[in-house]
Amino acid sequence: MSTTQVEVGGGAPYTIHIGDGLLGDATLLARHLRGRHALVVSDEHVSPLYGGAVVAALQSARPDARLATLVLPAGEAAKTFENFNRVITALADMGATRDACIHALGGGVIGDMAGFAAACWMRGIDCVQLPTSLLAMVDSSVGGKTAIDIPQGKNLVGAFHPPRAVAIDTATLRTLPPRELRAGLAEVVKYGAIIDAGFIDWLDAHADALLAMDATALSAAIARSCRHKAAITERDPLEHGERALLNFGHTFAHAIEAEQGYGAGLNHGEAVAVGMVLAAKLSARLGMATMDDATRLTTLLERLGLPVRIPGGLDADALLARMRLDKKTAADGLRFILWDGIGRARIVAGVDESAVLQLLRED
Numbered sequence: 001m002s003t004t005q006v007e008v009g010g011g012a013p014y015t016i017h018i019g020d021g022l023l024g025d026a027t028l029l030a031r032h033l034r035g036r037h038a039l040v041v042s043d044e045h046v047s048p049l050y051g052g053a054v055v056a057a058l059q060s061a062r063p064d065a066r067l068a069t070l071v072l073p074a075g076e077a078a079k080t081f082e083n084f085n086r087v088i089t090a091l092a093d094m095g096a097t098r099d100a101c102i103h104a105l106g107g108g109v110i111g112d113m114a115g116f117a118a119a120c121w122m123r124g125i126d127c128v129q130l131p132t133s134l135l136a137m138v139d140s141s142v143g144g145k146t147a148i149d150i151p152q153g154k155n156l157v158g159a160f161h162p163p164r165a166v167a168i169d170t171a172t173l174r175t176l177p178p179r180e181l182r183a184g185l186a187e188v189v190k191y192g193a194i195i196d197a198g199f200i201d202w203l204d205a206h207a208d209a210l211l212a213m214d215a216t217a218l219s220a221a222i223a224r225s226c227r228h229k230a231a232i233t234e235r236d237p238l239e240h241g242e243r244a245l246l247n248f249g250h251t252f253a254h255a256i257e258a259e260q261g262y263g264a265g266l267n268h269g270e271a272v273a274v275g276m277v278l279a280a281k282l283s284a285r286l287g288m289a290t291m292d293d294a295t296r297l298t299t300l301l302e303r304l305g306l307p308v309r310i311p312g313g314l315d316a317d318a319l320l321a322r323m324r325l326d327k328k329t330a331a332d333g334l335r336f337i338l339w340d341g342i343g344r345a346r347i348v349a350g351v352d353e354s355a356v357l358q359l360l361r362e363d
């Protein structure tokens with residue numbers, strides 16, 4: 001089995017392992033189980049497919065350990081206080097001690113929610129991220145952001161809690177629904193858009209291979225994305241500066257997701273695709289970049305089967321109101337990640353609300 005490793009340095013270093021079949025690697029899965037309690041948290045789609053393999057691997061490597069599994073509902077609508085509380089209750093019921101470990105098996109919803117429970121239980125226990133969606137592999141499992149949603153906004157309650165390790169089993173992508181594969185590709189495109197123009201060229205050349213689930217192309221895209229995320233989050237783990245670039249398109253996306261209702265309409269990756277196009281268009285309107293760059297990004301996202309316009313029926317004023325509550329908004333007004341062109345994103349504070357409103361109304 002050939003695996004790629006990406007190291008994330010800094011104050012809480014860890015390794016991202018990328019390979020085909022890693023969920024059956026008992027040694028790797030058990031390596032980070034310091035104590036005797038392991039809780040595998042997954043969702044109702046992923047658990048029947050891979051939960052058994054993870055539990056069997058942990059059991060074979062650590063027959064002395066107390067293992068429990070918790071299966072939560074799938075999807076963004078499940079990223080709630082109630083389900084977070086179920087993770088905490090499961091830890092309490094098994095008597096988890098401070099050296100316990102949560103294995104978060106699933107997409108970004110499970111990774112964020114289980115990671116947040118790990119951050120909170122006894123003020124912080126280990127969490128091994130086992131991402132099974134492309135989006136979670138290239139983004140949410142790396143960097144330590146954990147959260148749940150509340151009705152007022154997405155990810156508004158959470159913590160920074162770096163994983164103990166990330167094990168990306170690329171074989172799990174074979175069961176990922178095509179729509180979710182495309183959603184993950186939006187976050188892959190994001191790295192090219194913000195800091196790696198050459199990646200956009202590569203994605204242009206490999207779009208068909210990625211959509212056809214070509215294993216070599218997917219592994220290359222995952223590794224390149226993880227290297228970017230690792231480097232940025234290592235330099236700026238708490239988002240005091242450049243990490244905010246990873247939110248390119250997200251101020252728009254989070255507003256769209258919250259406004260349409262979590263789990264209804266666009267999923268997170270799709271909303272990010274629309275948001276990135278809006279950010280590129282806003283950059284052009286503000287005279288920072290050419291419209292040609294926005295068009296090139298739009299064309300690539302469309303080729304990847306992603307939406308590029310705000311869904312009908314969403315009110316521009318309501319979206320703007322959501323943006324004011326976004327975590328990127330500060331006392332100095334709306335703050336966006338915009339770009340000077342492909343591969344050159346930057347943080348822009350004090351963006352004129354009327355320009356944003358006009359864009360939202362016209363899209």
Ligand code: NAD
Nearest residue numbers: 045074075107108109132133135139140145172175176268
């Ligand atoms: P998700 O977790 O809802 O997964 C998408 C769907 O795919 C779900 O129905 C899931 O059950 C299913 N699924 C996942 N893997 C599968 C597999 N291998 N086979 C079959 N079905 C599978 O959504 P997502 O797109 O993975 O993650 C989105 C979430 O991630 C959002 O809540 C977003 O806010 C969060 N996020 C967090 C960060 C971060 O840095 N923490 C970054 C980006 C996104």
Ligand code: GLY
Nearest residue numbers: 143145243246247
């Ligand atoms: N997905 C944004 C971040 O991790 O910072």
